[in-house]
Amino acid sequence: MDEHMKGTYFQARRFSHTFDRYGITAIAAIAHDLGKKSGAFVQYLKADKKIRGSVQHAIGGAIALHDIMQRGVQDERMIMAAAIVAGHHTGMPDLNTVFDEKIPDAPQYLKTIPDLSQTEMQIIKDILKRFPGLPLGGKSDSKSPFAYKEMLMRMCFSALVDADFLDTERYFDYGKSIKRQGKAFSIHQLDEQLQNYMLELRMKGKDKEINRYRNEVYTACREAAKQPLFFRALVVPTGLGKTLASIAFALEQAKRFNKKRVIVALPFVNIIDQTAQKYQEVFGKASVLEQHSQLSYTDDKDEAMERARLAAENWDSFPIIVTTTVELFESLFSNRTSKVRKLHRLANSVIILDEFQKLPIHVLAPIFQALHLLMEHFNVTVVLCSATPLSFENAKLIGNMGTPIEICKNRNQLFASMKRVEYIRVEKPLTVSELVARMKEHPAALCILNTREDAFRVYREAIHQKLNGQYIYHLSNRMCPHHRKKVIEQIKEDLKNEKSILVIATSLVEAGVDFDFPAVFRAMAPLDSIVQAAGRSNREGKLEKGAVFIFELIGGGMPGGMYRKGTEQTRILLDHYSTAALHDPWIFEKYFRSLYSFGADDLLDSYGITNLKPFSFETADRLFQMIDQNTVSILCKNYQGEDGQIERLIRMYKEAPYLTKEWYREAQLFAVNEYVDSRFLKENQNQLEKVSEGWYIWHGGYDMKTGIMDMDEKGD
Structure with missing residues (x-):
């Protein structure tokens, strides 16, 4: 125990020293396992048959801290450390329950812990004297005076939990512990690699106008990063190299202002692959961790794969993390050890929020409050990236964070110069048959619909009308991720070879999928979705103008909520200003201003997270949901994608005593998601x-062109 306490203490201090100047993590590290001194726990260790969890110990350390407080040491740090210790196995509890319920209701055998822990209790008293006390008034610029202390507790809790896990692992499985130590490059080395890569890219590139614009954006990012401004926006048109320009900003900023890592968060799982692959191409796999629900680390014999699997637990040893906004923010508001363990890695980092306008409106207020605290107190830089020409004059868009400083000062001119498409609004609503006939007038066309049902209807009609030898593809979330990825790769290959193809898809292709079609057809949708869809046309500037047709589909479906409201606002704006306004940034200010005027004051905080009683960690975990509709995952048994892989997963499900996280992660590659109240499930x-x-x-x-079919649907 002494050895473990010291090991945990030194690691926890190393993880937290830049943000915990008050000794909270140190106190928690000394106290976290004091409950193991009880006679009941000693008997448990000696027993032949042990039932894990049958003897409590976590609350024992909180009892010892409470005893010190009862003896006259009234210090806020002790209250915070007690809550951290009480939850270091089961999750951080609401603060009031620690002293009102957990300590009073603790087993009698733990009441002796203070008498058995006099040495450690003296160390804790010395820590209180050695470190400065917490500032009065909460040290917070946010609405709640407790917000900073809540975030500080989360970060200290994360540091303790990770240190505890790592020290325990080092003792029980030293080989596994060694595998965590990778060969990632330093921030300075990574930046040098990027500069060499960009130099080579420029030497190979042709002197085209689009390449000059890309270089302009990249240079602007380099220069902006030299300034000590930690809230930035990179808003530039699609196709101007935002992926590499934003990482250039991040690395330059990290070099100059002591940042340890770069975290890139994207809104959709299906666009992470492409981003991660690009970064791995530049920096190597040893420096880029890709983490999301549909990635499986199955080859445990591969050392790099094993290290990535271990690093996914706590984001250690990789300087660049590519993940989802769901993973990032649900971890920030979680109280569970498995989720929270990585949080302390956010301190001293650059967070790039790509396609940030896709963040769900119903949780914007708590998200931006959290980001504000990270910037103010934890040396975090936040970069908001988008290809939608947003105006930041509307305060609701960014909550209480203040206005981000834009990296590209001339972004309006960039948007004006990058008019690579012509928007054409189809005057009258189209039948499915009429829509397909119009698409077939083009050698290659992409059609994006609002629902999977519409995409399937249009696909069937396209098959029925098949003309001109065009190959027809379907893309929707009715296809499992493994299937979609293969189809996207084939479409890109066909476009490269200038084949005549039609692609009928849902909105999943709008962001992060580098298609380049001469013509795009987009069903009426929210304004930012239409502009994102336009980014799939004439992306490389090969044509004088690409064509983007905005149409209404007779009998077409529409998702509810903010998507429907956004579509209504877009229709009103286009009726009033025409499609020419889509090239002007001011239209987006009008759009977002009108969109956020919907609903009551709780529009940006539907679950009331920012109004919870202070230190309600368990309650926040229960309430906070990035996705406001529950879904289930459905493993596609009859998908013919990989020999034996699905059969092996099903066999494991039948035979294994329990299913591991790895099983779920691997199975997600071959699963589709459905809403719990969907007609399909019923x-x-x-x-x-x-x-x-x-x-x-x-x-x-399972149709190998369209995915899962309803009972009455047949793929052609």
């Missing part, structure tokens, strides 16, 4: 086998 129960809460196996058909 009408196909006889084809669905429940695996666990939120997981099913689909025994019905």
Whole structure:
């Protein structure tokens, strides 16, 4: 125990020293396992048969800290450390329950802990004297005077939990511990690699106008990063190299202002692959960790893969992390050890929020309050990236963070210069048949619909009308990720070879999928979705102008909520200003201003997170949801993608005593997601086998062009 306490203490201090100047993490590290001194725990260790968790110990350390407080040491740091210790196995509790419920209700055998821990309690008293006390008034610029202390507790809790895990792992599995130590390059080395890569790119590149604009954006990012401004916006048109320019800003900023890592968060799983692959191409796999729900680390014999799997637990040893906004923000508001363990790695980092306008409106207020605290107190730089020409004059867009300083001062001129498409609004609503006929007038065309049902209807009609030898592709979330990825790669290959193709898709292709079609058809949608869709046309500037047709589909579906409201606002604006306004940034200010005027004051905080009683960690975890509709995952048994892989997963499900995180992660590659209240789930129960809460196996058909079909649907 002494050795473990010291090991945990030194690691926790190393993790937290830049943000915890008050000794909270140190106190928690000394106290976290004092409950193991109880006679009951000693008997448990000696027992032949041990039932894990049968003897409590975590609350024992909190009891010892409470005893010090009762003996006259009234210090806020002790209260915070007690809550951290009480939750270091089961999750950080609401602060009031620690002293009102957990300590009073603790087993009698833990009440002796203070008498057994006199040495450690004296060390804790010395720590209180050695470190400065917390500032009065909360040290917070946010609405709540407790917000900073809440975030500080989360970060200290993260540092303790990670140190505890790592020290325990080092003792029980030293080989696994060694595998965590990778060969990633330093921030300075990574920046040198990027500069060499960009130099080579310029030497190979042709002297085209688009390349000059890309170089202009890249240079602006380099220069802006030299200034000590930690809230930035990079808003530039699609196709101007935002992925590399933003990482150039991040690395330059990290070099100059002591940042340890870069975290790139994207809104959709399906666009992470492309971003991560680009960074791995530049920096090597040893320096870039890709983490999301649909990535599986299955080859445990591969040392790099094993290190990535371990690093996904706590984001250690990789200087560049590519993840989802869901993973990032649900971790920030979680109280669970498995999620929170990585949080302290956010301190001293650059966070790039790509396509940030896609952040869900119903949780914007708590998200931006958290980011504000990270910038103010934890040496974090936040970069908001978008290809939508947003105006930051509307305060609701960025909550209480203040206005970000834009990296490209001439971004309006960039948007004006990059008019690579002509927007054409189709005057009258189209039938499915008329839409397909119009698409077939073009050698290659992409059509984006608002729902999977519409995409399937249009695809079937396109097959029915097949003309001119065009190959027809379908892309939607009815196809599992493994399938979609293969189809996207094939489409890119066909476009490269200038084949005649039609692609009928849902909005999943709008961001991060580098298609370049001469013509794009977009069903009426929110304004930013239309502009994103336009980014799939004439992307490389090969044509004088690409064509983007905005149409209404007779009988077309529409997602509800803010998507429907955004579409209504877009229709009103286009009726009033015409499609020519889509090239002007001011239209987006009008759009977002009108969009955020919907609803009551709680529009940006639907769950009331910012108004919770202070230190309500367990409650915040329960309430905070990035995705406001529950979904289930459905493993596609009859998908013919990989020999034996799905059969192996099903065999493991049948034979294994329990399913691991790795099983779920690998299975996600071959699963589709459905809303819990969907018609599909209700009408196909006889084809669905429940695996666990939120997981099913689909025994019905899987079409290798369109994915899962309803019972009455047939893929052609």
